[in-house]
Amino acid sequence: MTDHGRTDAAAQAHGGDGLRAVVPRVMSVGIAVAAVYSAVIALIAPVRHLLKPVTGLIEMAVFPVEPNLGYAVFLGILAGALARHKRAAYWVLVAFFALLVLGNLAIVLSSSLMPDLVEEYALMGQVVAAEVNLVVSAGVLGVLAAAQGQFFAPMRRASFRKALLTLASLLAVSFGVGYALVSLFPGTLKRGDHAAWVLERALGGVVTLDFYRNGHPPFWVNSVIGLLSAVAALAAVTVLFRSQRARAELPPDSEKRVRELLAAYGSRDSLGYFATRRDRAVIFSPSGKAAVSYRVVAGVCLAGGDPIGDVEAWGPAIKAWMDEARRYGWAPAAIGPSETAALAYARAGLRVLELGDEAVIEVAEFGLAGREMRGVRQAVNRVTRAGFTLRVRRHAELSPEEVRQITDRAAAWRDTETERGFSMALSRLGDPDDGDCVLVEATDAAGEPAAMLSFVPWGDDGLSLDLMRRDRHADNGLMEFMVAGLVAEATALGVKRVSLNFAMFRSVFEGGARLGAGPVLRLWRCTLVFFSRWWQLESLYRANAKYRPRWVPRFLAYDDTRTLPKVGLASAIAEGFLTVPSLLTLLRRGERALRGRARHNEGH
Template identity: 25%
Template structure:
């Protein structure tokens, strides 16, 4: 029922998108492209192109080509793009405007594209001559145009992402494939760009806006990844006629017959024989994979560039320069011109050939130069230990493999064709680490006929580069996460002077590292997990400096290519996050009391008074103390109670914002203990200080444990006793801490907020983990003390990072879940499910 309601709600919000998806399904059925490619009759009647639209006078094809998919694959892509991408565009533009945008951009894209092909063919331009015979059926063209038009109505962050991603994707296909549909899509996208500015009543959306370091890195990484994917597109479609389709020749060759080549080249020495032997060494799975090493390195470099890594920058520059060099030597423009002149090519045709080959060389050069010019955005160097480890692994792997190959080759030196010398073997050892298409352009080539040597001959380079890539990935994720000398003292001093909120003292716990402002008057405690910098509560600074502190820390994270997440922050910081354009969501409720005004009279306090009276009757006493003041006997009892609790639960202890036994030992933390008449400890609570101007004005409860066979209501007794003790001390604030994933009850007449992706996720986690950790039960228990509730929030800048944020927070709370603990947790959840079903 709920699924049906959601589908109906989606259809109601994006009717044009759903309608267009249905339309192309119907047209595919009618045109016969639902199960196979378009027939000749279908293409002649409905497809757009020079031959149909202009020569045959079928003017309607500029419209029909936008509504009929070419084959089942394009149908599936069209339906998915309609429901997702066009759905996004429709939510931004509205149904009427998205329909206008689709129609205008699609028709203009096809019409202008066909016209350009016709004019180019008349002028004798190569691409136009080939493309003019290409026919197009492509419902993706209007979708791309509408999405680009809608980008004008998105925020600056999403506007930039949509445009750079779409144009990178489109340009890659235009350059490396070059068929008509790709060009029509590109023109439609350009049309949508300008149409969006017009619909938005201003050209401001066409101006470039300054990007953050992180966003710039992401955009440059996208460009580098596109240059890696492009050659693969050329290989998949070897008949493409884009400006860079010739790059396929750098990564693919036809192979000669092995035995015939070995027999002929055993005595013959010629350039043709050298190339045949080099290609022969490529005829296998290992060398085939080795050919794609440059592309794999570009993908790896793109990932590192997104992280802001300096090593990734130089790796991407080096690979692009190597690809440009490979193209230069492989195509040999000078020799190509001479052959063309000998074949009586016209000077115009020779010029076109130079342009096409030059594009293959120029693009990697341009990318390398662009990266070099933007090198200031890639400042993150790996820790020294990571650099040493990477160097050791790469050098050691290279030496071991090289020595192993040379030793085996030396033992089978008589099995090489043509005959090899020691110098030949040494040079050939180095060539084993180089893709074959580079080897083809360099020196003599020898090929072993011995089986073992031939296996090493083919797989040596693949193994080395696989190790190199894994080692590079490890270096990209290595970060400096150590606490510098003096940081603990600095954070404590700031906490005493500036506070830091009710959860501020948690900043002193192990696992946190610290950012300090340049003037030393502000700090943020955080931990980095998988590129997510999760803070620990509010920033530690004066109230008037909080906005500046948050911005400076966000800039610090941006410089390190981390996603900043302010976790467990209070509501008075939300306007600052709103100004930054961040999103935020509730992650729980903090329960607060004011001991100085405490009065436990009236019906709401009945259960608490009963617990206090029962404790007094049973002779239970309390002790407000610190760990260092405790006698050994009491410390042993606390240890036993804690260990017993852990053993009985068989569940992993949660960390991060939930302290454990070690956090009790801090001399600034207070303990409130309940001791029975027999001297046996019955319960423990710990209290973290909340400072103002060097004095504790509040306490936050953290650790709670009780022994077995205690009197009923012992925890109520202990907390109430703590509150009464604080009242005597004139304490202004008592926090029973946060209840993770809990929600305060709504006031009468109050309506709940609209759910978001994050709130749905948190709701799911709350229901899932409740049987194991009892968050709701804890929240209900704290309600007995009639507290006021204050919502605590999580603020984050990028909704795309939500999956990574959720994973990082989960890892922060459960950093080391053993197999046994994971099984216990699953068993607990399963039992709860069984009870629910029964």
């Protein structure tokens, strides 16, 4: 767990110091443009020849752009790290321009000491280019020196040494493969120039060992070496720039403080109780009256739901959370905040995007009568006639043996390898500290368990759906039977409102199906219906809509539009929809597959 109590001057510098504050973004954009340019001229030969004068002008005025994929990948990753204020990226950029200054200075000094040699070989153009580049590079170094405080995100311990080792090892592989290819396919390149040429290509073309060399191997050889060098640069720079880790852990003292805030202010947000997940970290406002619960996933500092606590203290809590994110170069984002919290995140400088709606049943308004509730009523009646019964209890009423049985059944009925959920799931069942949670169980006519629902507290008079499991062979309509049964028992439990699932893009599904919907909305709905074949977007909306709930909008808050794909990826990983296995996990899966194949062969 990082130290949340201290004040970090570096993080505060992110928003101040006038022009120096924009240096990271300007440098990032410039390097990103150079990366795209290098990639284009590396991949498209006609464009490379057409833009040769432009390439020369860029190299003279700024820094080298080479038709090499390895170099382009390096620049692209460097641009991303600069945008995240990575201290390691800053020193890499300083070293890069320092080498340019030294190299150009050597050319300029050599030309002044040996003017006859320059005139004999007509090198005056290169000398002029070196003079221009020397001035520009020195100016950039001056700007970087003035803005050093803006690059404050630390790198992991020993990451520089590991990155150098990774780069050297993989570039050695690139050189070895390249030398073998050049030996087999030399083209017009002389034998004595093989090693030097391959070394230049393996290093991305930023080093020239012989200005007067003629000849070259086939272009595809250069492409292969460039690809291998790209892999080397990608691996090494990833090791160097990877984000500082934060332990996904909620210590007992922090959990106690979170529960105290929920006891006082928990009725504001139906997702508040999920802040007690023990795979989240939490950061408090200076007053301790509010907190933001989050987890770092794929370089994104992902908060879940609303801040907890007093609304008046939300602003300082959000600022502390954003300072923590910027201190370590994480992209701040919040998934699932309510409209009130989304406004608070917007005031803190984040952009806001509506994700969908949460379905909330008001107990006093719910009933099975009427044409609109016909589908739910028929499902409940069908399941009731089949002999199913319902039991609703607080978790505190369960015996240890019942807790064990319920936990085992929930695991057996789960249809994924791991527990899903981050923003709207607790990912634990039967914990002694969750005694106020409510369990809804359905059993068939023979008394066998068929399905279960578990709800977490939502303040003093509400419940929020956490877990939904059923036997794969159980009758259809069980969920409607259980939800209707819970609402019928709600008054005895002191419950006035029940939050169900979240329906992503609910307004699109609803509005796009209406008569007179515009072509853009209809196209957007058709697109979502297509993707619902894999992600069940439409079916989840319909499963909620049948209860005629009150729809409560939920939002996504994020820092920069460029980070949206990264935020989406982190959200998918956090919610359990996307798994990024480690090498050890892949090896274990391979071992299981081999054992299964061996058993299959033995059976035949």
